[in-house]
Amino acid sequence: MAANTKPVLHGYFRSSCSWRVRIAFALKGIEYDQVTVNLIKDGGQQRTQEFQSVNPMQQVPAVEIDGITLCQSLAVIQYVDETRPGAKLLPADPKKRAQVRMISDLIASGIQPLQNLYVIQKIGADKVQWSQHFIDRGFKALEPILKQTAGKYCVGDEISMADICLVPQVYNAERFKVNMDQYPTIKRLNQTLLEIEAFKVSHPSNQPDTPADMSA
Amino acid sequence: MAANTKPVLHGYFRSSCSWRVRIAFALKGIEYDQVTVNLIKDGGQQRTQEFQSVNPMQQVPAVEIDGITLCQSLAVIQYVDETRPGAKLLPADPKKRAQVRMISDLIASGIQPLQNLYVIQKIGADKVQWSQHFIDRGFKALEPILKQTAGKYCVGDEISMADICLVPQVYNAERFKVNMDQYPTIKRLNQTLLEIEAFKVSHPSNQPDTPADMSA
Known part of the structure; x- marks a missing residue:
């Protein structure tokens, strides 16, 4: 190929x-x-x-x-x-790169796997409550981290892999009826990002x- | 600081x-x-x-x-x-780096989170069966992938982040009584890696x- x-x-x-x-x-x-x-x-x-x-x-x-x-x-x-x-989807500065990866992994390892289809199929009837629990648990941790790292986007003022992870996770949170008003920083970032063409065409x-x- | x-x-x-x-x-x-x-x-x-x-x-x-x-x-x-x-814990070649990250994330997002302490505490009495299920599910996928990528170690003949993820996951699998004979490549790599000083002192x-x- x-x-x-x-x-x-x-x-x-x-x-x-x-x-x-x-x-x-x-x-x-x-x-x-x-x-x-x-x-x-x-x-x-x-x-x-x-x-x-x-x-x-x-x-x-x-x-x-x-x-x-x-x-x-x-x-x-x-x-x-x-x-x-x-x-560039990862910043050049090593500390910022690390923060981008930390936020990405918090979502990709700490939240998403627990509300993945093959997991909630095993959970069965309690799947909405289960998913809400783990999304809320993750967002409660993510909110104060983003308060420290965010500028216009998740880490400073450049779009990165962290933003790429955030928006689909908020979409899942809304599907599972998580109250996003608890997470003003996440909510603000998500709204800003959804205005960007790359997030719209991929929606x-x-x-x-x-x-x-x-x-x- | x-x-x-x-x-x-x-x-x-x-x-x-x-x-x-x-x-x-x-x-x-x-x-x-x-x-x-x-x-x-x-x-x-x-x-x-x-x-x-x-x-x-x-x-x-x-x-x-x-x-x-x-x-x-x-x-x-x-x-x-x-x-x-x-x-270097990630290889210089982009394709090999990608394979190292794929294997690392398969473990770090696809297996470990499901047998994490805060998850199995929520599962309760069925926690051993639950953990076995998801470790087996992940190892069944990891075994054929490693068959393709592995040399002496997970990706070729250089130790990488993939190896760093593998050994602790096998340790968890053994704690949850997963039958490692089903996964000869994983078992062989784990045995090789456990002989290395850095894996011993950190055990x-x-x-x-x-x-x-x-x-x-």
């Missing part, structure tokens, strides 16, 4: 981790092809043998790029940041696989 | 994410001070107001370094890798806060 072939994103419109990658591609101006993996239909297309050969973890996103297949959204985002021109309501009754 | 002050690691001997940081410090030859945060005693010292001012997420590790406080082990590891001399059985009946 040639390095200049368009990347292929295996994703799902409502997957928050797929949305992270879509935002990164939009911010970097990277054209890509999308393959829908419907996480609900047919008991979940991520469970097929065919998709397991793409990502044995049975999750989206998975990205075919430059002849390799990468899973885990933050690995994909940092790979394109390191190999593609355009806006779950605007994807090729978005159902007609959910599109904007 | 001067940049050459020793870092302070707030950790716990048995915390797998604290162990990751200890391995990284040992591999880089970084001297540090340890402050014990006993996750069990007094209902959990991570819950105190005092510790929440260090890490609002009420988790270890947290590291004071170069005048800032960093939480999230992979952010700490990449920060010291970018700012300290010595062995949970060798820490200042290791209880007498658990030390080697």
Whole structure:
């Protein structure tokens, strides 16, 4: 596969981790092809043998790029940041880079996994309460951290991977009826970011696989 | 705070994410001070107001370094890798770096959070079965990925952040009685890595806060 072939994103419109990658591609101006993996239909297309050969973890996103297949959204985002021109998604200053990664990982390891589809399917009837609990727990920690690090965006005045993680997590919080008024900094950052074109074009309501009754 | 002050690691001997940081410090030859945060005693010292001012997420590790406080082990590891001399914990090649991050995140986002203390405390009586389920789920995905990427270590023949994540996760798997014979590549890599000095000195059985009946 040639390095200049368009990347292929295996994703799902409502997957928050797929949305992270879509935002990164939009911010970097990277054209890509999308393959829908419907996480609900047919008991979940991520469970097929065919998709397991793409990502044995049975999750989206998975990205075919430059002849390799990468899973885990933050690995994909940092790979394109390191190999593609355009806006930098991690700051040059090592301390700021560390803060961007800390905030990204707080969301990607500390919140999102606990309200992931395969986890809440195991939780069953209590899934809304369970998800609210862990999103609230994470946001209670994130709010004071962002109060210290944020400028216009999560870390200072440049958009970064932290912002890419924040917006899809707030979208999930709203789906699970978390009261965002408790988190004024998160709420303000999210509103600012949603005005940016890269966050709009990548939004779950605007994807090729978005159902007609959910599109904007 | 001067940049050459020793870092302070707030950790716990048995915390797998604290162990990751200890391995990284040992591999880089970084001297540090340890402050014990006993996750069990007094209902959990991570819950105190005092510790929440260090890490609002009420988790270890947290590291004071170069005048800032960093939480999230992979952010700490990449920060010291970018700012300290010595062995490189991420390879120079972008594709290999991406694979290292993918494997690290598969563990740090896809497995560890689901068997974290604050999660299994919420699960209660079923916690062993729950933890086994999610570790097995993750290792079933990790095994074929490592079969493709591994040389002597997780990615090729150089020790990396992926190895730093692997060994503490296998330690947790063994605590939860996961049958490691199902995962020959993971088992082989773990055995190889445990022979290395940096993994030995950082081991949970060798820490200042290791209880007498658990030390080697």
